[in-house]
Amino acid sequence: MGKYIGESVLRKEDPRMVTGEAKYLDDIKIPGMLYAVVKRSDYAHAKIKNIDTSEATKMPGVLGVWTGKDFEDVNPMPCAWQAGGITNNANTPRVLEIDKVTFTGQGIAVVVAEDRNLAEDACSKINVEYEELPVVVSAEDAIKPGAPQLHENAPNNICMEWECGNEDGTDKALSNSDVVVKEQLVNQRLIPNSMEPRGAIAEYKSATEEFTVWLTSQAPHVHRLLATAFVFGIPETKMRVIAPHVGGGFGCKIFLYPEYCLVIALAKKIGRPIKWMETRSENFQATTHGRDHSTQIQVGASNDGTITSLKVNTVANLGGTLSTIAPGIPTTLYGRLLSGTYKFPNIYCGVKGVYTNTGMVDAYRGAGRPEATYVVERALDLVANKLGMDVVDVRKKNFIQKDQFPYTPADGITKGLEYDSGDYEKPLNKALEMFNYTQFREEQKKSRSEGKYLGVGFSTYIEACGVAPSAWVGVGGEGWGAGLWESANIRVHLTGKVVVTTGSSPHGQGTETTMAQIAADELGLPFDDVDVQYNDTLGTPFGYGTYGSRSAAVGGTAVFNAVQKVKQKALRIGAHMLEASADDVVYEDGKVSVKGSPDQAKTIQEIAGAAALGYSLPEGDEPFLDETAYFDPPNTTWPFGTHICVVEIEEETGSVKVKKYLAVDDVGNVVNPMVVDGQIHGGIAQGVAQALWESGEYNESGELMSGSLIDYAIPRTDCLPNLELDRTVTPSPTNPLGVKGVGETGTIASTPAVVNAVIDALAPFGVTNLNMPLTSQKIWNVIQKKGG
Amino acid sequence: MKISMKVNGVDYENDIEPRTLLVQYLRETLDLTGTNIGCDTSQCGACTIHVNGEAVKSCTMLAVQADGATITTIEGLANDGELHPVQKAFCENHGLQCGYCTPGMIMASVDMLKNNPNPTEEEIRHGLEGNFCRCTGYHNIVKSVKAAAVSMKGGA
Ligand code: FES
Ligand code: FES
Secondary structure, three states, X not given: OOOOOOOOOOOOOHHHHHOOOOOEHHHOOOOOOEEEEEEEOOOOOEEEEEEEOHHHHOOOOEEEEEEHHHHOOOOOOOOOEOOOOOOOOOOOOOOOOOOEEOOOOOEEEEEEEOOHHHHHHHHOOOEEEEEEOOOOOXXXXXXXXXXXXXXXXXXXXXXXXXXXXXXXXXXXXHHOOOEEEEEEEEEEEEOOOOOOOOEEEEEEEOOOOEEEEEEOOOOHHHXXXXXXXXXXXXXXXXXXXXXXXXXXXXXXXXXXXXXXXXXXXXXXXXXOOEEEEOOHHHHHHHOOEEEEEEEEEEEEEOOOOOEEEEEEEEEEEEEOOOOOOHHHOOOHHHHOOOOOOEOOOOEEEEEEEEEOOOOOEOOOOOOOHHHHHHHHHHHHHHHHHHHOOOHHHHHHHHEOOHHHOOEOOHHHOOOOOOEOOOOOHHXXXXXXXXXXXXXXXXXXXXXXXXXOEEEEEEEOOEOOEOOOOHHHHOOOOOOEOOOOOEEEEEEEOOOOOEEEEEOOOOOOOOHHHHHHHHHHHHHXXXXXXXXXXXXXXXXXXXXXXXXXXXXXXXXXXXHHHHHHHHHHHHHHHHHHHOOOOHHHEEEEOXXXXXXXXXXEEEEHHHHHHHHHHOOOOOOOOOOOEEEEEEEOOOOOEOOEEEEEEEEEEOOOOOOEEEEEEEEEEEOEOOOOHHHHHHHHHHHHHHHHHHHHOOOOOEOOOOOEOXXXXXXXXXXXXXXXXXXXXXXXXXXOOOOOOOEOOOOOHHHHHHHHHXXXXXXXXXXXXXXXXXXXXOOHHHHHHHHHHHOO | OEEEEEXXXXXXXXXXXXXXXXXXXXXXXXXXXXXXXXXXXXXXXXXXXXXXXXXXXXXXXXXXXXXXXXEEOHHHOOEOOEXXXXXXXXXXXXXXXXXXXXXXXXXXXXXXHHXXXXXXXXXXXXXXXXXXXXXXOOHHHHHHHHHXXXXXXXHO
């Protein structure tokens, strides 16, 4: 490839972030700005009988106190991804709830004051009278007869029932299998905890009826669309949404939250700019959570380890109300991934999406795919265990072979999508070379005799990135209420400097750098001559934003395609300047030259200058090099790889130490290896954390027990080992860059590798399954019960 | 209440409410917004600065407690436009992604390296355990600090 693609170019983003110059939402101050603080429900399920705001209103510095009744004219938040082809009993939050709350921490009133402290003081003086209702927090309990009912339109608390695959065929195959393993797998609730919590600032200009809104957002165009067209019923053009520097998202900043719209509504009501910034405690309660599946699996296999059938029944907890794309996560992004890297001939997946009195559950890094990978990779180990076979042998036996691509999984579970490209043994073999498996098994045996418990776990996963095409995922298909293409505009200014604008909305992924690499290489210009602008609906083409590991494969390709258009025009203008025919010139290394006479050339800077001046252009051409491309991929991309985790368990305490973590990922071509590895590191940390430490826990009355960084154990520096990474490269045929996407890979792959390792270590105690998180207490109990 | 302190080499004197946290004073009164806030339980370390040369979580202190102190924040770390070796090392080793934890992480690292100019990997991991990062998995943060230690020795 070129000079920059494939190189670890240092990030354009970093200098402003290491100096404190980067402005995050809470760093923005607007003259006259007020502060909003939200009063949140103290109960998980209750009727709101009365809200007494009189004392709060009289507090110093208070501009006013409002409740849900003051916003009856504001529509509820939209649910923009309802599971495709079926009825979804949707219930979404309002800016402030009016009559009833369905989880602790829902907004019910708001104070606006001159400063944050005064607003908080006043908020504590709001008196709410509730009528408590019975509470249900587990999704399995919520669908039992007699359970408390949350919403009138959702009998038995069921939002939707979705399925894919062939149930009869799978049942038949199960009954004909030599062995069948049944297990209950719990994928516990996680709380994303981007280090920057959520916030919003809104300003309203009454003369023009225009809003400017700053949001902690992964998708400013989507936020604008949903807020204007669905919540407020105003023209999209009357709102500008800016995502300033965003301090991480991991999914939780995709969604249109009630507080965002509340601040917008208040800015108009009061006529002054308003900021709202949540505290970490509020973030725990009111920002979306992830995962929370309870799953029954049945996996059938022949005695030789060939898997014949996989049946999966999942109850997915969606929380008290639906977040923006909640129903799409445990359906499309989960069920359609259940063939993993394996040629399972029979598959069925049934999902119930359920309301409970808990915080909203939506996409969290990986979103559905980690849950699917967990099921598949645990299933492989369960079968190996049952048959007394090696876990690597069982994987190899069931792998889709490299000559089978493009591969369509059985029973239509991908609904027509095919795996684009793959060679699953390659990363596995590479990882085994790096690891020395045979030697490990010997060490393991030896260490057991010394009272030490070592275990190894594998995850030979697949995932899906840049989910597409729009027609497949959209309303007529999977139910996503929009498209999933991405946009890019390229302008080559008179000076030869390039501005790329993109509808992607990076917030830590380094996309500013990788897109500049793509544009610089393709144009043949220095990297520093390319500026990438994003995160503002003013000045960027409409785009869907950054999530689902889509910014390289979809957004990056839009950049690539826009550059091709620029080059086409540059060829015409260059030929005109060289007095040659457009068929006789070529574009190479930033120059248009006459074929065979490289000396007769015009640089892209000269051409850009001529195009910008417009003094002499080819017949029919307009001035300026300015092109936009919208890329709708023909398929999702399908990265894969092998993760190996080695753990050691201390018998006396049950504590797990990750001794070694090794990952060989195949994410297609790599634009910036440093950035790609960084994504994998971060993803692995979150996946390991799910396996061992993190869990969003509610007590029976619906109070969040893991509601702070003290009680919810995100990994610290000293929790993780050094990570060993390598890669294989199987380009994706779905885009000209051959990239697949990497943002979620680490999270998707790692969790089952760690759990498989712990179960392997505990084999002497007869353990075949344990549910996450595998805390020392849980393991200690197991050792006490079964050991000795 | 009147307080005075020297922040990044500049003397300030302000009248503030006694309950103002040091981090609030820096961010809201002095508009030094490079120091971030990531939690309300003194866990995350995003707000780490130097007070009289020692790393401190600035959300754990009232501004009045820092009356008379000399303070350095991330904005004051570079010298005449020349990045501090730790800042440089974070850029060169991809020690940051979203950058939200980064000011605190860098301030904590600078302090750690002052007390232990030649830390082992374990000492780095232990030394930074009060600073959370959700993006990097810490791998490249550790690498950055190691690289900074080497370059600072070379420079000294
Ligand atoms: S803001 Fe989290 S420790 Fe200070
Ligand atoms: S870089 Fe995002 S939290 Fe550390």
